[in-house]
Amino acid sequence: MAGAVIDVPLSVLDLAPVAAGASVGEALRHTTELARRTDELGYHRFWVAEHHNMPAIASSAPAVLIAHLAAHTSRIRLGSGGVMLPNHAPLVVAEQFGTLEALHPGRIDLGIGRAPGTDQVTALALRRSMEGLSAEGFPQELAALMDFFDEDGSGRIMASPGRGQRPAVWLLGSSGFSAQLAGALGLPFSFAHHFSGQHTVPALALYRQSFRPSRWLERPYAMVAVNVVCADTDERAEWLAGPAGLSFLRLRSGRPEPLASPEEAAAYPYSDLEREFVAQRREGQATGSPQTVRRQLGELLARTGADELMLTTMVYDIADRVRSFELVAEEVAGGLRR
Numbered sequence: 627m628a629g630a631v632i633d634v635p636l637s638v639l640d641l642a643p644v645a646a647g648a649s650v651g652e653a654l655r656h657t658t659e660l661a662r663r664t665d666e667l668g669y670h671r672f673w674v675a676e677h678h679n680m681p682a683i684a685s686s687a688p689a690v691l692i693a694h695l696a697a698h699t700s701r702i703r704l705g706s707g708g709v710m711l712p713n714h715a716p717l718v719v720a721e722q723f724g725t726l727e728a729l730h731p732g733r734i735d736l737g738i739g740r741a742p743g744t745d746q747v748t749a750l751a752l753r754r755s756m757e758g759l760s761a762e763g764f765p766q767e768l769a770a771l772m773d774f775f776d777e778d779g780s781g782r783i784m785a786s787p788g789r790g791q792r793p794a795v796w797l798l799g800s801s802g803f804s805a806q807l808a809g810a811l812g813l814p815f816s817f818a819h820h821f822s823g824q825h826t827v828p829a830l831a832l833y834r835q836s837f838r839p840s841r842w843l844e845r846p847y848a849m850v851a852v853n854v855v856c857a858d859t860d861e862r863a864e865w866l867a868g869p870a871g872l873s874f875l876r877l878r879s880g881r882p883e884p885l886a887s888p889e890e891a892a893a894y895p896y897s898d899l900e901r902e903f904v905a906q907r908r909e910g911q912a913t914g915s916p917q918t919v920r921r922q923l924g925e926l927l928a929r930t931g932a933d934e935l936m937l938t939t940m941v942y943d944i945a946d947r948v949r950s951f952e953l954v955a956e957e958v959a960g961g962l963r964r
Contacts, residue, residue, distance in 0.1 A: 634927065634962050636954065637671040638664050639707045639820075639851050639938040642684035642691070646884040646942075653684040654691070656944040661695045663948050665702040667955040671735060672699070673707030673936065679748040682873055682885050689722040696730045705735025707816065707851070707936070708798040711767050712740065713752040717785055720774035724788030734793035737816060738771070740764040740804055765807060768797075795842070796849075801825055805833040812840025814847040819926070820938055821874075823910040826850060830930055849934040852926060853911040855941060856953040860914040866950075867913045868892055870940035871904035878903070887942050912937075916957035924962055 642657040644650055661672050674685040674692065685691055688706040696704045704726075709719055719736070726734045774785035775792035797808035797815050800822035808815035815833045819826045830848050837846040853870065857863040868891030876883050886894075896904070912922035923935060939950045 634932075634959070635670040635934040636959055637673065637703075637849070637934060637936040638669050638951065639673050639675060639936045640685070641675050641677065641682075641938070641940065643885045643940050644682050644684050646886055646890070648884070650684045654694075656947070657685070657691070658695060658698050659944060660948055660951070661699050661702065661704075664951055664955075665699040667951060669702060669951070669955065670934065671703035671705060671936075673705045673735065673737060675707045676710050676713070676739075678713075678752065680877070680882050682877075682882055689726060692726055692734070693729070696726070696733060703733050703735055703794075704730070705793070705796075706737045708737030708739040708796070710739045710741060711764065711771065713749060716767055716771035717774060717783065717788075719771055720785040720788035723793050724775065724785055724791040727791040727793045728787045731791075735796060736793040737796040737798050738768060739798040741800075768807075768811075799829065802829050802832045805829040806836045809833045809836025809846065810838060812838050812843050814843060814849065816849040816851060816936065819850045819910065819930075820853045821907070826910070826930055830932070847933050848930070849936050850926065850930050850932040851936040851938060852923070853908075853913075854919060854923070854937040854939055854950065854954065855913045856916060856919045856939075856950040856958065857946070858915065858953075860918055863914045863918075865892070866941045866946050867908070869942050871907060873940065874907055875900055875904055885940065885942055916953050919954065920958045920961050923958065927962060 640657050640660060642653045644653040657674070664672055672695065674688050676686060676688050677683045678686050688709055692704045692706065711719065723734060723736045772795065774788050777790050795813060797804050797813050798818065799805050799815065800818040805815060817826055817829055833848060834846045839845070855863045855867040857866055865888050868888050869886045872886050872891045872894055910926065912919045914922070937954065939947050941947050941950065
């Protein structure tokens, strides 16, 4: 591709995947290992995502996991990708992330999402009330959260820790709603291209059109989260990517299971519709050798104009997961063009 080499910040989104036959403890230890290694490799930030009632994912308590990861790394920023605000009282989130910021000043990101990140029954169990679970209430909940961090907060309740310990706040989204809100508030925006690729370009355009400078950000800053599996060859990467596709298919079919092995994924009897579903999910993502992944990520940067890329890699074995990030850092990052 034509263009000059650019220094694109690369970051990590990890779901602490639980592999078939492994324990949750092993999954969390593997995420810690990955955080340490990506810190050494120079990745910019490492986020963990909040999901519930999903046996393949162990990152249901982001604040707890972030505290652990921050204690086992030295430089990389740690954050949530994200905390699903409808699941929590804003005061609790302010206190948790105010504590993290006080313990690790300048290293904490608070990525906020407006979806529950789970089914409605589980969301109700988390919140214990339907109040606050609707999209319509999200701007008010977000405003309350931001106010708790403000040194001059207007509320009668003071978040402590929280007030004066404001982490970097991001809005996350997979559609235009959060994009427009992030722009109006002058906040950085992270788009979930890894599962909503068809909406990426219009959502980022809406974010930039809606952006108003704020005390937090002078100009739009957009990050795009993308699935990446990088291996020594295209064939090896395709083999390793199989379990993630099967996991997403099972989740959308209402039968989530721990992450399958590549052998199990390859042997799965896909119907034609299921194969099409998995193929559609792979469109616009990055899977292959370093040369292939460099080309695919370069094309994504050219389409989106993203300021930063956040890579998420769901593969069965931790050694393959670490190797993918090593290859990207060592053989892909320096050659990215847009």
